[in-house]
Amino acid sequence: MSDVTSVELKSLMARVPSVERVMASAGMAPLVGEYGRTQALAALRRILDDWRCDAQAGRACVDALGEARLVQAVGAALAERARGKVRSVFNLTGTVLHTNLGRALLPDEAVQAVVEVLTRPANLEFDLASGNRGDRDDLIDELICELTGAEAATVVNNNAAAVLLVLSALASKKEVIVSRGELVEIGGAFRIPDIMSRAGAKLREVGTTNRTHLKDYDEVIGARTALLMKVHCSNYAISGFTKEVALQELASLAKARQVPVAVDLGSGTLVDLTQWGLPRETTVRETIEAGADLVTFSGDKLLGGPQAGLIVGRRDLVAKIKKHPLKRALRVGKLTLAALEPVLRLYRAPEFLCERLTTLRLFTRPADDMRNTAERIAPALLRFVGEAFSIAVEPMFSQIGSGALPVDVLPSYGLTIRLASGKRAGRQLNALEKKLRELPRPVIGRIADDALRLDMRCLESRDETAFIAQLQALDTRA
Numbered sequence: 001m002s003d004v005t006s007v008e009l010k011s012l013m014a015r016v017p018s019v020e021r022v023m024a025s026a027g028m029a030p031l032v033g034e035y036g037r038t039q040a041l042a043a044l045r046r047i048l049d050d051w052r053c054d055a056q057a058g059r060a061c062v063d064a065l066g067e068a069r070l071v072q073a074v075g076a077a078l079a080e081r082a083r084g085k086v087r088s089v090f091n092l093t094g095t096v097l098h099t100n101l102g103r104a105l106l107p108d109e110a111v112q113a114v115v116e117v118l119t120r121p122a123n124l125e126f127d128l129a130s131g132n133r134g135d136r137d138d139l140i141d142e143l144i145c146e147l148t149g150a151e152a153a154t155v156v157n158n159n160a161a162a163v164l165l166v167l168s169a170l171a172s173k174k175e176v177i178v179s180r181g182e183l184v185e186i187g188g189a190f191r192i193p194d195i196m197s198r199a200g201a202k203l204r205e206v207g208t209t210n211r212t213h214l215k216d217y218d219e220v221i222g223a224r225t226a227l228l229m230k231v232h233c234s235n236y237a238i239s240g241f242t243k244e245v246a247l248q249e250l251a252s253l254a255k256a257r258q259v260p261v262a263v264d265l266g267s268g269t270l271v272d273l274t275q276w277g278l279p280r281e282t283t284v285r286e287t288i289e290a291g292a293d294l295v296t297f298s299g300d301k302l303l304g305g306p307q308a309g310l311i312v313g314r315r316d317l318v319a320k321i322k323k324h325p326l327k328r329a330l331r332v333g334k335l336t337l338a339a340l341e342p343v344l345r346l347y348r349a350p351e352f353l354c355e356r357l358t359t360l361r362l363f364t365r366p367a368d369d370m371r372n373t374a375e376r377i378a379p380a381l382l383r384f385v386g387e388a389f390s391i392a393v394e395p396m397f398s399q400i401g402s403g404a405l406p407v408d409v410l411p412s413y414g415l416t417i418r419l420a421s422g423k424r425a426g427r428q429l430n431a432l433e434k435k436l437r438e439l440p441r442p443v444i445g446r447i448a449d450d451a452l453r454l455d456m457r458c459l460e461s462r463d464e465t466a467f468i469a470q471l472q473a474l475d476t477r478a
């Protein structure tokens, strides 16, 4: 970096054109037309200020002050600012319900319903039969009860909110008994003990990490007990010398002692997934039938709907929960309700579910289908990654994600990118992974064992075309 004398600097600064002149130039007119004068002017000022800073540091280039160059820079700055921060990506991580990538993708029915409710007034809290004020839960609770066998239901913003609300409404200043094997952290700061203290409930731990018996619960139930709680072991599995009290047993004890049992199912599926060859996961209906008084679960995990927390169970308990002030604070918006209803309705026809419910379609995608996708996109990808890399179509394993069935994996197909020289390629692979992430629609893969893996499970045919088109567009630019 060269030092700039004050005389040089003065003469450099004199080269900066007047803002008014650049604004009046022919090239600026379309930008002012598109983005408005205020934004265009601010962008130009920022560019000129940056240039002055560079000049002071001895690294400014006078060419950059040409009218055409400035207009171009303003256009680029405005386009960058106008680009949304929330962006679509290609999820080739192999994790279908990827919490960081927005979890469940919704079927078209749900998308249509959201568009309608966004652009037209709706009966969100308006009872069309009586013309009186309604309750937004009334739009959806019958359907939830039909699908789960529960007496009553209410919906909040997410499952963490559902658990917080249940504990606040039923166990504030009282004790909640939980097995030490179920004091889980789900990720993103959701820990059962923390949520318990937030709700003002006192956690009463029983048993040990690997073994809890019915008598452990029995011994501590007392006058201060508000709730027995079971929590689904999302994200991990305890194996070996273990003992968990079955819900049925716990529910009989709870009934005898007149204390309700709440189950946080986490993912909470509404159907038996083994009919599609997927791993077994207890359904919400089975949980209710086994004697749970309340069940909480997510809307955007295995259910395949929008972000939401569903609370189902005994009518008197749900009524009490709905009266708690937090229910108002945690309630869902109309977008959520509009999206949730059509997703739930798909469950009335389970025989079509694996075509119509996007998440289930992704879980059950045939291996051939994924292999064909991999083969079709490989040539365009090979041109993009360049000769330093080799690409192979290989079997791999996808995951369901979001803590559902953490130990089970789904056989899948994808592309494995390695260094053509066969060398270990940490740095180059990281650079390539970054390059894919910087595409207009970023491509998210995963690096493992000296290879970048792109899992085809979530690249359905509609997206396949877009994937190839994006790479080809770059090809012609180069």
Ligand SMILES: *Cc1c(COP(=O)(O)O)cnc(C)c1O
Residues within 6 Å of the ligand: 158, 159, 160, 161, 163, 186, 190, 231, 232, 233, 234, 264, 265, 266, 267, 297, 298, 299, 300, 308, 309, 402, 403
């Ligand atoms: C995922 C999960 C939660 C949190 O659900 P969100 O819908 O993400 O708020 C709570 N409990 C369990 C057991 C979970 O698996």
